[in-house]
Amino acid sequence: MEIKKIACIGAGYVGGPTMSVIAQKNPHIQVTVVDLNSSRIDAWNSENLDELPVYEPGLDQVVAEARGRNLFFSTDVEKAISEAEMIFISVNTPTKTYGKGKGQAADLKFIELCARQIADVATSSKIIVEKSTIPVRTAATIKSILDHTGKGVQFNVLSNPEFLAEGTAIVDLYNPDRILIGGEDEKAINALKTVYEAWVPTERIITTNLWSSELSKLVANAFLAQRVSSINSISELCEVTGANVDEVAHAIGQDSRIGSKFLKASVGFGGSCFQKDLLNLVYIARSYNLTEVANYWEQVILINDHQKTRFAEKIIRSMYNTVNGKKIAFLGWAFKKNTNDTRESAAIYVADHLLDEQAQISVYDPKVQESQIYKDLDYLATRSADENKELLKVINDPYEVAKDAHGLAILTEWDEFKDLDWKRIKESMKKPAFIFDGRKLLDKQKLEGLGFVYYAIGE
Numbered sequence: 001m002e003i004k005k006i007a008c009i010g011a012g013y014v015g016g017p018t019m020s021v022i023a024q025k026n027p028h029i030q031v032t033v034v035d036l037n038s039s040r041i042d043a044w045n046s047e048n049l050d051e052l053p054v055y056e057p058g059l060d061q062v063v064a065e066a067r068g069r070n071l072f073f074s075t076d077v078e079k080a081i082s083e084a085e086m087i088f089i090s091v092n093t094p095t096k097t098y099g100k101g102k103g104q105a106a107d108l109k110f111i112e113l114c115a116r117q118i119a120d121v122a123t124s125s126k127i128i129v130e131k132s133t134i135p136v137r138t139a140a141t142i143k144s145i146l147d148h149t150g151k152g153v154q155f156n157v158l159s160n161p162e163f164l165a166e167g168t169a170i171v172d173l174y175n176p177d178r179i180l181i182g183g184e185d186e187k188a189i190n191a192l193k194t195v196y197e198a199w200v201p202t203e204r205i206i207t208t209n210l211w212s213s214e215l216s217k218l219v220a221n222a223f224l225a226q227r228v229s230s231i232n233s234i235s236e237l238c239e240v241t242g243a244n245v246d247e248v249a250h251a252i253g254q255d256s257r258i259g260s261k262f263l264k265a266s267v268g269f270g271g272s273c274f275q276k277d278l279l280n281l282v283y284i285a286r287s288y289n290l291t292e293v294a295n296y297w298e299q300v301i302l303i304n305d306h307q308k309t310r311f312a313e314k315i316i317r318s319m320y321n322t323v324n325g326k327k328i329a330f331l332g333w334a335f336k337k338n339t340n341d342t343r344e345s346a347a348i349y350v351a352d353h354l355l356d357e358q359a360q361i362s363v364y365d366p367k368v369q370e371s372q373i374y375k376d377l378d379y380l381a382t383r384s385a386d387e388n389k390e391l392l393k394v395i396n397d398p399y400e401v402a403k404d405a406h407g408l409a410i411l412t413e414w415d416e417f418k419d420l421d422w423k424r425i426k427e428s429m430k431k432p433a434f435i436f437d438g439r440k441l442l443d444k445q446k447l448e449g450l451g452f453v454y455y456a457i458g459e
Ligand code: NAD
Pocket: 009, 010, 011, 012, 013, 014, 015, 034, 035, 036, 037, 040, 077, 090, 091, 092, 093, 110, 113, 114, 131, 132, 133, 134, 162, 163, 164, 165, 166, 272, 273
């Protein structure tokens, strides 16, 4: 089956970049990315490529090449569905905030809405591709909705989870470790395989049954998050024993069975997916009465929560047990470098903790907008929006942020922070000038040489 038109529902961090690369590499396929959010679509269509709704290194060039040629962004969901032979579902699957499974299960209402809309609109056969991360066996739900249209239209559901990481999305999409396709129908699987074979070597395309593919995505994120929590738990042990967590990570990482990647101790993992997918895995295990399995994976989240709290408490303790009225400068708000995404960023929780102690926080992040920072804090509903505005200021200059601060915390590992004029910063801060490096980004010797009191995770 030759695919000529693809639709993707959801123009977010996954749908946007993934479809841009698919379109770039398959100029003969028309790719239309649709979303209900019209301001997001407007931003994808923006003349000025700096205004794309997702910041990813290299994304602007991909969009510049394909947009208007065979890549389109639109709010006309129905038209895109009705024309396409293959439809990717790339909508958000957040943690439920209500009812059964609140705080743990994935909320599948957006997925179900997509399935219903496809069922309503489709008049010809379609391949439906689950791109969103979903609980294992969701394909059965989608299929059940689609198979009850009574219109005699044939639907094939495939699972094709996405493994890109934000900040490196384009590199990851260009050169994936693997592409995973789960499904039952050989022809549908081959049709999707052909789309990827435009640039991915065939041997890197793995095919499995539907349930293995769906579950593998949750498991991959659980394993990655587990590595971060494992090294973060060791960072606390390093702090009391005199070991250095970077040295330990390097030493164990040389063992090829362990591997050196993803062992960077930090203030805690953030991002829209690790916690959400772990919670989902825990919920699924509990729903099958697998208590030990659930408790095991839940611990990864508990360690992460502990790491964020521990960092905030370290700041308070070091600054003579009170931060009331003291200015604390935050460098970074995004959950990692090279992204404007702040979902579940450790910075939000550390700030919230310090604001409870009535600290005055000032924030600088090179890519995150002021409105987003307030939105993140207000969402926690710990205090009123007015109080958040009063206690926390967003400043577009790292030197202004640091000026007159009692302490400075690094929350995101942006490269540009390494090259700041630290002597100038030291001179403008209150003394003793404390630095709390939640990313082990800076050079301890250099900063101590300048007279900072320097604290880093895991030393
Ligand atoms: P996102 O919130 O950035 O984007 C989702 C988009 O879907 C939103 O713009 C929303 O308006 C749109 N949408 C929701 N329902 C819709 C509907 N019925 N019709 C049209 N549009 C609709 O989310 P994201 O970060 O792109 O994540 C999407 C999925 O991909 C999630 O399941 C996530 O777990 C998974 N995932 C994300 C990443 C990542 O790095 N962010 C990586 C791999 C997998």
